[in-house]
Amino acid sequence: MQGNKKFWRIFLIFVIFFGVVFFLIFDYSWRCKCFIEEQTYTALRKQAETVRNDFWQRLEGEFTLLDSFSDYMGKEDDFSLEKIRDFKDENSFLQVFEKFAIADVETGLVEFEDGTYVDISQKKAYINAIRGERDIDYFQHDGADMGKLILATPIYQENRITGVLIAVLNDAVAEKQTPMVSFEESGFVCVTDQQGNALRFAHPYESFDLQGNIFAYFDAKNVNTGEMISDMGNDLINSFSYDNGEEKWYTAYIPLGINDWYIFCFAPNVLTTGVTGEFESMETFFIIQMFLLFGVACIFIYFLMWRAATQIKKENECLKTAEEVAGVVSFEGNYQKDTFVVSDNYFKQFGRSPVWHKISDFGKPHPFILKEDQEAFLKMGQSLIAGKETGNVQYRFFGSDGKIQWNQFVYRVWYDRHGRPKKCYGMIMPIDQQMKEISKLQTQVEKDPLTGVLNRMAFEFYVNHCFKEELGEQTHALLLLDLDNFKQINDGYGHVLGDYALITTAELLKACVRNSDFVGRLGGDEFVVFLRNVNKEQAANKAGEICEALEKAEMKSNEAIVTCSIGIACFPKDGCNFSELYGRADQGLYKVKGSGKNSFYMVD
Structure with missing residues (x-):
């Protein structure tokens, strides 16, 4: 049975340890994946910031060119589209623009170099320009991809302001504004407005089916766009992953x-494959370490x-x-x-x-226990x-030699998980010598059994002993206290409440x-x-403090109020020993009793 217990203990430890190991492995793996994802999101955000910074720098240069061209035009009295075309051909640095046009400040109508007319009066860039601010906007002809x-x-x-100079960015330049290839040609970049309309793509449009x-695009991928729309409405930055067919992006x-x-x-998940492989190798190494540790732990256990x-x-x-030396007997x-079952020392003892x-034998009288102690032993047996x-x-017990021996039987019960008694353990100890000593001491007991304060004999002894040790002219006081009514x-509330009082x-x-100081009980309800x-x-x-405190003391019954009367005698004026002081204090006590009680009186 003991071997089975050990086996199950080892098995339980094995299961617990194995569970902890796998929990650590899965937790480690999850943390690694979270770390990789977070690094990917960070890289994406940095790439987006790089694109944004490039866009700003290039745009600032293009606006500088356009402002210079605008200043030049403002100095000419008559500047036709032909002159614009000729000026553009003569200055190669203007080739970053595909074509130019001048918008009428009154109508917003634009005539381009190729002879096409476009109404841009509702475009934000035009509206800001006639207010004196340069701006960039997006324009798409009907039917254009x-x-x-x-x-x-x-x-x-x-x-x-006599006009607005409009310049259309060359597609090659626009592609440089939003780098067409990033992330080792695996990912792509897209610029949209707040409504999600795609303005520029950094990858072939057809490859990703953005539908403009x-x-x-994200709705088609079953991605909830609500949070995205909210973020874009509040100029927030965010990142997430989604399933694009069989691949994670x-x-x-x-x-x-x-x-x-x-x-x-x-960016596709393939970009993280190398990093993931490194973490998987680390994970495998970690598993091997755990199994080695598990083997060492089993050996150690x-x-x-x-x-x-x-x-x-x-x-x-x-x-x-030790049992043999001490003469005690253990049992289970x-x-x-x-x-x-008792230990082998029982017969020797x-x-x-x-x-x-x-255990059921304890309900029967024991043939060798004294008759006077049978009841107490049987009561204990029933409890067991x-x-x-x-x-x-x-209890007292007749030994094999016919002599009476004092013994003490002590036990403790252990319970199963359902609260039912399972086993009991204890000892039978010889206390014959101790009981003889106790018997001697009982004749000299000092304490009052009910209240725990000194009894009359002990109190008188300590007071008189105090007087014998006194040196100099010290003064003391004896307070004789009697509970009122x-x-x-006792009669009205019962002896239980009386004892409690x-x-x-x-x-x-x-x-x-x-x-x-000393406190004693002389008997009945008389304290000193x-x-x-x-x-x-x-x-x-x-x-006075004692009278007040006792009157406020809480009793078991809210209706019972206990008060006291106190007589006071002083040493050495009223006496030089306990008997003299007690007599004088008793006189003061009876004066208080005769004058209304619940007070104190100091004898003259």
């Missing part, structure tokens, strides 16, 4: 800082169990020796099997075999049979005085207090 980026700047003549709107988006446009950066078993064996041998009872072989947690009984409390009074008196090294005023104040 991809729109154009247009730049607008005001033309000033004689300090007033980023929200429509990562996306980050940040505001471009121009108009309400946003930059989206996309087995060693500990072997050492524990050896130690238990030694301890049992030591316990057996099993409630399920109804067995009771008592000279006969035990009469208990089952019932499975009461602890039990203790002292105590008989009525006596106990409460004793506790209150001990709380009111110093450790160097000896205050050392106090004068009359201090004694009177203490008596």
